[in-house]
Amino acid sequence: MIAKVIVDVPSRQTDRPFDYLVPFEMESWIEIGSRVGVPFGGRVLQGFVVGLAAEADIDPKRLKPVSELLDPMPPLLPDLVELAKWLSDKYCCSWTTALQAMIPAALKGKAERYVELAEEAEEGELPSELAEWLASQGGTAKLEALLERFPQHAKGVKSGLRTGAIIEHASIKDRLSIKKMLTVFLTAEEETIRAAAEELPARAAKQREVLLYMLRHGGPLQMQALIAATEGSASTVRALEGKGLLELREVEQQRDPYAGREFVRTKPLPLTAGQQAVFERIVRSVRAGEPDTMLLHGVTGSGKTEVYLQSIQYCLGLGKQAIVLVPEISLTPQMVERFKGRFGEAVAVMHSRLSNGERYDEWRKIRSRQVQVAIGARSAIFAPFESIGLIIIDEEHESSYKQEESPKYHARDVAVRRARQHGAAVVLGSATPSIETFAAANRPQPSGTAGGREPALLPMPERVGGRPLPPVDVIDMREELRDGNRSMFSRKLHELLTDRLEKGEQSVLLLNRRGYSTFVMCRSCGYTAQCPHCDISLTYHQKTRVMRCHYCGHAEQAPTKCPSCESEHIRYFGTGTQRVEEELAKLFPGIRVIRMDVDTTTEKNAHEKLLKQFGDRKADVLLGTQMVAKGLDFPYVTLVGVIAADTSLNLPDFRAAERTFQLLTQVAGRAGRHHLPGEVVIQTYSPEHYAVTTAQHHDYAAFIAEELRHRGAMGYPPYCRLILITMSHEQLTLLSSVGEQFASRLRELAEEQGILVPLNSGLSKAFDVLGPVASPISRMKDRYRFQCVIKYRGSIDASALIREALAPFTDGPPLRQVQFSVDVDPQVIL
Ligand SMILES: Nc1ncnc2c1ncn2[C@@H]1O[C@H](COP(=O)(O)OP(=O)(O)OP(=O)(O)O)[C@@H](O)[C@H]1O
């Protein structure tokens, strides 16, 4: 039998399956998805079996055997192997990079090399001290250790390997292993053991004690715990093992990040009419077992989570599994509690704050079918379930679903693809759906296609219990300044905070840190410096005092006076959470503030502790960055304040308005979710900006209409798709010439297909190559950087086109190569 193996070398030349002979003894064990060690270029490397065949594609004499099988159960399933191939095609990365992204870090093994003294080694064939030392080690040692000890004999080792005096072995070693503990079991029924204990002679009192303790305890016990509890010794236990009364076995331990935590079990709530309608639509799709995508557009506090929970329960009832993706940041204890509370032991939780070991063990619970629900951040989409019925993506608009490093995948798109493999339903949930998803859900569906490709729209426009969305006050901070208020708190916010302190209610304050200190703004009139060609803000570079456009390269000197109103209050903008905290303490003596930002949440579980304190009403104010905007559901929060809405509006990012609208809407949604009504204050220097005015009225539709107009005019998604290609090299001249060559080759290929057409042509297919231009970060780690932006529309396999265009540039001699990095559907073009 032949195994087709993708070897762990992420280069283009080696990015294809290699044939290996499967040794007879491995034949019944190796499957598609198995992890193996194989000889490759004089080393042993880790690889994944992606295919099996009866005959090899190469000369059988040149076939090498698989050296080892690394796990008893393949870590990947055939559908994941296939999905990895799709990932590598779509996102232009190597197959091995895609495969590696699907397994926990603990399984990324490295080869260890050993040398063994051959039995037939002749005297004098090896330097004698070397041979002697090897013999003293029992004949084998790590190659590394040997060379470290005898650096002067490096040559001798080489010639020994050549003559066969020493033999090299290599083996893949995982960075982390399964933890095992020696565990003691009783071998017989209670009466038998009790009788045996009575019969033990008086001098074996300790043995009797151990047996009786085991009986009292009633189940298997870890050896260490047993010895400690009975003050016995290992030999006492071993003696009982000898008598056949006890059995000792190594038992796998699971590192459970939630061990010892009690989760209050919850029961399904009676659904509201709005929830019921959506629930029925979802389960219809789950029951049908056909791939289907739905957009659950439910306002903040509409009870989306309860719909998720009940839909999952239905899915599990069919004997299928469910995956729930949540943004890393909202994988808060509240969310975990809701899922553990409903499904208990059936849930695995995966997020980045787990240790490698904990994550590995959560993953193994999935692989070994111990759990049926996986909840986690982006990469949980690769949970190795065998029969997925439902995939939920909560807060589907979140940018954290896009991975920044290779493979630069978007979990939403991967989910839709995986659902197609399993005949599963995908539910995208959000109060503020991304403009791409929303546009797709509203696109006219081709008639006659049952369950088309575009998501079905499921609205939940009302809060549970008919509670109103909170009224939002927008405060013009320019007016505050004009009236002599230089504080970062407007008079209104100050007044409402005072009121909440008096009533003992709680407030959430958001400091929008995105875009911190990077743009120039006039505090008198709100003017910001914009690029004359690109409709985005210029980025301020403090060192050179130059403002630059990150899309087209336009640059100008930063002004010292506002070009619009001549005021001298022009400055680069930004303020930190710490400063807000100080100001709060000054204005409201005795106020209890919990600050939540990157600085206060580095410690493990810090997040959890801070939120628990706030939930227990040990603080009056929760002050923080984006972290406080999402998912939180606290009954005593009746005031939400946004310190400055503008910071993210002025980012040089075509999604700046969308991100700002989403953030404002989400944070406003934290107020008045239960019996007490809420209020929201948004402070801003651009009160007339549509992202602010529409958020003020909770008017998603109005925002989208306006934003679509802008996107259309500037040629951005959803009117086209984007691909960003970044090239880098140490030599500027070489880079710029390769960049030009690449762009013209890409244009030629597109021309051959007849699609090289500008976006504004009105044709259904268009493909436009912009650049190359210097990247916004034009030099990084001593390498110059250039970029091309591709805008395209219509059914075009743009990734295939790019892979073809790239081929001649990436197959050359590695040292002189220009590095290419491809980002399909980039979140930002920075
Ligand atoms: N059917 C129901 N009956 C009573 N209470 C409910 C029901 N469904 C949900 N709730 C409660 O309503 C509150 C809001 O629900 P949930 O947190 O799921 O909203 P959401 O739509 O996820 O909001 P957000 O998008 O703001 O996170 C929660 O406290 C939840 O327990």
Ligand SMILES: [Zn+2]
């Ligand atoms: Zn520009």
